[in-house]
Amino acid sequence: MQVNISKRVEQLAPSGIRAFFDLVLNMKNVISLGVGEPDFITPWHIREAAIDSLDQGYTSYTSNKGMPELRKQICTFLKHRYGMSYDPEEETLITVGVSEGLDLVMRAILNPGNKVLVPEPAYVSYSPVVELAGGKTILLKTDITNQFKLTPQQIDKACVKGVKALMINYPCNPTGASYTKKELQAIAKIIKKHNLLVISDEVYDELTYEFDHTPFASLKGMKEHVIYFNGFSKAYAMTGFRIGWACGPSKIIAAMTKIHQYTMLCPSITGQIAAREALKNGFKSVHDMKNEYNRRRRFIVKALNDIGLECHSPEGAFYVFPSIKNTGETSMDFAQNLLKQKRVALVPGTAFGASCEGYVRISYASSYDNLKEAVTRMKEYLHGKKI
Amino acid sequence: MDEILEILSNDARITAEEIAKLTQKSVDTVKKTIKKYEKNGTIIKYKTIINADLVRDSNSFVRAIIEVSVSPQKDAGFDHIAKRIYSFPEVTSCYLLSGAYDLLLVVEGENLQTVSNFIASKLSPMAHVRSTSTHFLLKKYKEDGQILKKKPQGKRLNISY
Numbered sequence: 251m252q253v254n255i256s257k258r259v260e261q262l263a264p265s266g267i268r269a270f271f272d273l274v275l276n277m278k279n280v281i282s283l284g285v286g287e288p289d290f291i292t293p294w295h296i297r298e299a300a301i302d303s304l305d306q307g308y309t310s311y312t313s314n315k316g317m318p319e320l321r322k323q324i325c326t327f328l329k330h331r332y333g334m335s336y337d338p339e340e341e342t343l344i345t346v347g348v349s350e351g352l353d354l355v356m357r358a359i360l361n362p363g364n365k366v367l368v369p370e371p372a373y374v375s376y377s378p379v380v381e382l383a384g385g386k387t388i389l390l391k392t393d394i395t396n397q398f399k400l401t402p403q404q405i406d407k408a409c410v411k412g413v414k415a416l417m418i419n420y421p422c423n424p425t426g427a428s429y430t431k432k433e434l435q436a437i438a439k440i441i442k443k444h445n446l447l448v449i450s451d452e453v454y455d456e457l458t459y460e461f462d463h464t465p466f467a468s469l470k471g472m473k474e475h476v477i478y479f480n481g482f483s484k485a486y487a488m489t490g491f492r493i494g495w496a497c498g499p500s501k502i503i504a505a506m507t508k509i510h511q512y513t514m515l516c517p518s519i520t521g522q523i524a525a526r527e528a529l530k531n532g533f534k535s536v537h538d539m540k541n542e543y544n545r546r547r548r549f550i551v552k553a554l555n556d557i558g559l560e561c562h563s564p565e566g567a568f569y570v571f572p573s574i575k576n577t578g579e580t581s582m583d584f585a586q587n588l589l590k591q592k593r594v595a596l597v598p599g600t601a602f603g604a605s606c607e608g609y610v611r612i613s614y615a616s617s618y619d620n621l622k623e624a625v626t627r628m629k630e631y632l633h634g635k636k637i
Numbered sequence: 638m639d640e641i642l643e644i645l646s647n648d649a650r651i652t653a654e655e656i657a658k659l660t661q662k663s664v665d666t667v668k669k670t671i672k673k674y675e676k677n678g679t680i681i682k683y684k685t686i687i688n689a690d691l692v693r694d695s696n697s698f699v700r701a702i703i704e705v706s707v708s709p710q711k712d713a714g715f716d717h718i719a720k721r722i723y724s725f726p727e728v729t730s731c732y733l734l735s736g737a738y739d740l741l742l743v744v745e746g747e748n749l750q751t752v753s754n755f756i757a758s759k760l761s762p763m764a765h766v767r768s769t770s771t772h773f774l775l776k777k778y779k780e781d782g783q784i785l786k787k788k789p790q791g792k793r794l795n796i797s798y
Contacts (some may be wrong), residue, residue, distance in 0.1 A: 274796040284796035374798045423798075545644070552737040553656055595796055618659075 262378055267601045270585060274595045281624045282611045284595040288424060288487040288568070292524070293535040296486060299527035300520050308519050316344020316495070317522045323529045324495055324589070334478075338637040340500040343507050344525075346517045348453045348479045349375055350492040351506070352417075355477050355496065356383035357416065357448055358505035366449075367408055367416040369400055369611070371571070371602035373423050373451070380417075391605045394573055397562050401600050402436045406443070418466065421454040424602045424611035425571040426547075426564020431464040438469045439473040447502075448476045453494070456485035456536050458566040459544050467635035472535040473478065474499055484567075485536050488530040491521035541566050546621055552626040554612070558637050568615040571599065574610040577635055585610060591634075592627040642679070646711050649683040688785045689779070698745070700729075701728050701776040705740040705760070706767040715739060719763045727756050738770070749773070 321338035390552030468475035480492030559571035581598035723731035730743035746752035
């Protein structure tokens with residue numbers, strides 16, 4: 251039988267680096283700086299809570315919106331941490347990671363032809379979720395000269411007819427860039443001016459090193475404009491539990507919940523119980539992990555610049571996004587040669603957008619010993635190329 | 638805790654140069670700070686945690702936890718009697734506790750006989766020692782914050798977005 255795949259899916263740009271990923275996954279004895287998740291195992295008290303819940307027979311569905319206790323805890327946490335007020339019943343939805351939330355919000359707000367501003371580089375799912383929902387993306391390019399940050403002028407200029415929303419992610423995967431309160435306030439003015447929605451992915455918020463993180467929704471007058479996304483994966487090293495949340499205007503959350511209840515039903519109850527324990531007693535572990543990442547960040551930024559790869563100092567997350575332009579190689583060639591010759595894995599910048607040619611993403615969520623060894627091998631590689 | 642101490646408490650062999658990179662302090666400052674800690678007794682010693690089960694014949698090594706009740710002495714309190722006890726090399730740890738007994742000791746010896754001998758001939762007859770209660774240790778799972786088992790291999794994929 252001849253099966254035709256939907257036009258929308260067929261038109262989605264295929265991931266050009268799938269083959270490279272397969273190459274890495276099949277190779278042994280690799281030092282990997284290519285991983286987009288913490289290298290810590292979920293703290294024991296959280297794992298123990300999950301085990302205990304299974305022991306007690308918590309194996310059922312939960313409310314579509316997520317366990318009421320967890321939603322309440324999240325809202326209390328946001329109130330204490332950032333002074334934000336959200337209603338756990340009407341303005342909060344527990345999702346299967348932030349990824350599900352981003353898909354839901356796009357399907358909830360977009361009509362065919364609506365446009366969404368998406369920064370580049372950005373996390374790989376940003377453009378696809380817009381396009382799958384029938385929207386169009388307008389890419390806003392950032393680079394090392396502005397520390398990979400969007401500027402208010404750039405957003406203002408891009409606001410042509412039909413632009414409905416801006417996606418923003420800070421601290422950013424893949425660049426580690428983040429915004430100060432002042433920088434965000436300047437962007438908020440443009441948001442007001444064009445009456446945009448802001449899809450704000452702040453899953454790395456707890457890993458901010460240079461200043462205090464400011465949620466976009468906490469800015470004056472912004473709550474009604476913002477759908478705020480966060481989750482447990484990065485701060486609590488819980489990627490495999492797949493628990494995130496969305497907070498925003500009740501009308502949008504209700505629309506998202508409608509889709510979520512037909513497609514996902516609810517995230518796993520084990521994950522939700524683990525998340526409750528993380529919020530209750532996890533702060534110390536977050537603090538310890540953050541200190542450790544910060545040390546590695548200082549080390550890697552200096553080490554990369556020392557071996558001749560220009561690297562800005564990122565304010566958050568656990569990534570650096572150095573330029574490899576002086577090697578004369580494309581990102582993909584650099585990544586492949588480094589992997590084959592020196593057994594170091596990293597992600598070519600082009601994975602995060604065509605304009606990121608000449609950059610690579612390095613994750614420092616790897617042990618200090620690994621980082622040291624990887625830098626030594628990269629140095630050897632560059633020496634071989636007389637750099 | 639000072640970040641330098643935090644780093645050293647996890648890896649005593651790390652160099653001052655490396656600590657400087659991790660903390661963004663100058664090498665000189667790091668060296669001076671460490672000297673200061675060594676001098677004022679904050680850093681007492683650099684030692685290695687060894688999983689004794691892997692290097693010693695476990696049949697020729699025993700360890701006992703001993704609860705000791707003592708009579709405190711006028712003016713000296715528990716310190717004097719504690720010193721008399723902890724000065725024996727067989728005693729590897731000694732703590733003063735609140736509760737049902739006073740001192741908690743960890744005592745090591747080559748076999749049951751040597752540890753029993755130490756208790757019977759040295760510890761129990763000592764003046765001011767009222768009673769002892771000995772527990773022989775069967776297995777060590779964790780010591781000084783370290784789980785005494787080889788860490789399992791990481792389960793992450795080598796690459797992901």
